[in-house]
Amino acid sequence: MAPQRFREQFEQIQRSMPDVPLAMGPDDAGEFLYEKGVVLARDGEEARVVEDTVRQHFTTFAGLAPDHVRRTSPETNRSGITRIRVADPGQGDGSGDPAVAGALRALSATEGRAGRRLVSRNHVVSIAVNACPGDEPVPVPVGERPNPAAAEAAHDPDSAVGVLVIDTGLMHDHRSYPLLAHTRGDAQVEECDGEGVLKQYCGHGTFIAGLVAAVAPNTDITVRGTLNDAGAVLESEFGEKLFEAVDQDGWPDVISLSAGTSNGRTDGLLGVDAFMRELREQHTLLVAAAGNNGSATPFWPAAYASLPGYENAVLSVGALRADGEFGACFSNHGAWVSAYAPGERLVSALTGFDTPVPYVYQHSTYDACRYGFSYACTCRYPRHTGVLSEEDGSAKPDQVMFEGLAQWSGTSFATPVAVGMVAAHMTAQAQTDPRKARRQLLEANTEFAEVRGAHVPALLPPTWRPVGASLPSVRA
Template identity: 90%
Template sequence: MAPQRFREQFAQIQRTMPGVPLAMGPDDAGEFLYEKGVVLARDGEEARVVEDTVRQHFTTFAGLSADQVRRAGPATNRSGITRIQVADPGQGDGSGDPAVAGALRALSATEGRAGRRLISRNHVVSIAVNACPGDEPVPVAPGGQPNPAAAEAAHDPDSAVRVLVIDTGLMHDHRSYPLLAHTRGDAQLEECGEDGALKQYCGHGTFIAGLVAAVAPNTDITVRGTLNDAGAILESEFGEKLFEAVDRDGWPDVISLSAGTSNGRTDGLLGVDAFMRELREQPTLLVAAAGNNGSATPFWPAAYADLPGYENAVLSVGALRGDGEFGACFSNHGGWVKAYAPGERLTSALTGFDTPVPYVYQHSTYDSCRYGFTYPCTCHHPRHTGVLSEDGGSAKPDQVMFEGLAQWSGTSFATPVAVGMIASLMTAQAQTDPRKARRQLMDTTTEVAEVRGAHVPALLPPTWRPVQISPPSARA
């Protein structure tokens, strides 16, 4: 049986968020995850309108008790978002949530009259895009080199570009990697499980920091562990965490964000609305991953790059495959994706510099590309069997050892490559405005790639080397 990545990750993320029942949406289509039985509204008058409207809807049409509709938590200090419970989240399974769907329908006419969004699901924002990564990391033998390779530039603390990485935290041995000697931030929580094996997604933030440092050595990189728990956080908490990250160290030059969610809409995420509006007024540039769904559906926050007023504040980044000439099979695409960078089989720091660390694969590869591509993509090469999708215990999951560097794929990693190119341009031209640097980079980029029949800007660092993969042999 083919791997069921979405359902595998649904179960895994649910285990890392105890006490938060989750559902799949929309209905059971498997496009995103959200908190069961709860909706979001802005605090104050809008929250009251949502409560009253939903309560009337359920009492009149659904036959439910009106007291089921109640506030499930206070508004946050900065995001101004209130969680409103509309049903018992413990009822039913994760395949859809009729109560939340009913609440959204009840407010549709009111939203139309108000001219703005009043209610939202409480989505799960995650680095596990479509609840699965582009692939899982692959070890690089000792003596291997990063790709992109380290650029020849010195680190100058007086002129270094300030980059904030919102992701998982730093691995304990990250300073053993020379490019990360100046990196600081939060430690990765629980790197290994009780079996001593590396947990899924651990090292994600370290890998990203290594890519930024390779492309742009003159950077001061701070990594915040906002997404330590399987790379997932509720939308109602995410906006507040973003504020905490910038409040802690001040607004940086560039934010690198390799997380998000789709939501079936074209107007952004209610839970991060306050943060995005404040971002727009700051000089900071947000560079965000377009997502690995292989879809044209907007993925947030990256898709803010296509909304009026955010054109200069946000750059959305898709992934190119190993040759740099075409889009990676998993990369989201469409007019809202403004640039593409190498994102397949990049090499950067992971862990195991001090002591080799085992890793057991969680997902099995496919027999062919799950998106219908014919090149040897990460869907099926290299082959491995994972714990979550082994068939009835008949196949033993594959285990590998990490000893420093790894190869990894995803728009998660195309994003820091783009961040590095912007930071490198800022250093080369003594530019202090990251948004101007973004425009200069996009205006002067001459490389193009083909993505789903469209020609798109390709951001190719000078030290990046194309990765050519021979067609994989059939599984024995």
């Protein structure tokens, strides 16, 4: 059976959120996921306008009872967002939601008069390797060094750059990896299932932290498990969770965020609007993954880098393929992506340092690149068979053992490489302003790559090495 990566992940995420009926959008195109029967509005007067307009529209044109439309969350959250129920979320399947689409249409004229967006779907925000993953982790031989390798720089607590990784939590044995000895934060929830098999995406945050520490050893890294639950959270909750992450220790120098969603729009994500406005007033630089849909559609929050007022506050990062000369097949792209960094077949810390840990693949590889590329990309190599792709039992899924380091691909991992480049620049130049460091780094950059015909900035760490075309199967 040919793999259908997005649909496989739709079912996986739905299982992780059993009480939240989900749909694909727009319509059945499989570009993003969202909560059925619910729309979002800003608290206060705008929520009232949305509620009244939708109620009138549905009563007049759709024959729904007025009490179908009602607010389902209090107007007290810091992100300033209210959930408004517009229909029974249990109706229909996951191929779009006509009631939500109708609510969006009902507000279109009102939004035009107001001069700004009033309503939104409640999108699912996921780690950028989740709803359309670059690939799954692959074991590397014991003794292989990380890639990028550790830079020759000392960790100095007095001058270290503060980095906050918002992702999945830290694996229990992360301190066994020397580069993460001083990393702190939240523990990964439920690393393995009842049979001792590593769960999908566990180790994602640890892998990211390892990449930051390799490129920029003089960093104080904190990992928050904001996305521990299969890497997915509703937009209505995401802004609040971002606030909680920064509130624990204060605003850091740099935030590494390998999560987001597209929404079919070019004006941002309603659920994170309050957080992004507060970020703009801080000194913090947000470095965010561009996403793995192989698309030019803006992916949020990364695409804020292209919006007026956020140019210096956000660095959006796409992924280069293993040779560093071209874009990875899966990487999102477009004028809203600030720069690209290596994001294919990187090697960093995962788990199994103390005791080897088994993992069963969830997705099968493709016979041909799903984005139409001809190079030996991660769509096809290393070859493996996955549980979600072979639910009819036609083939046995592959199992591997992790013993510390792993190889992994995605814009999720290009992002911490770019974080490390910014932090290393801050240390080398005694720069205390991460936003100035962002600008200086890009202005001084002399490396470029080709992405979909465009000549783009390539952030290549000195210790990163291109990976050759030797691509063995993971099967024993």
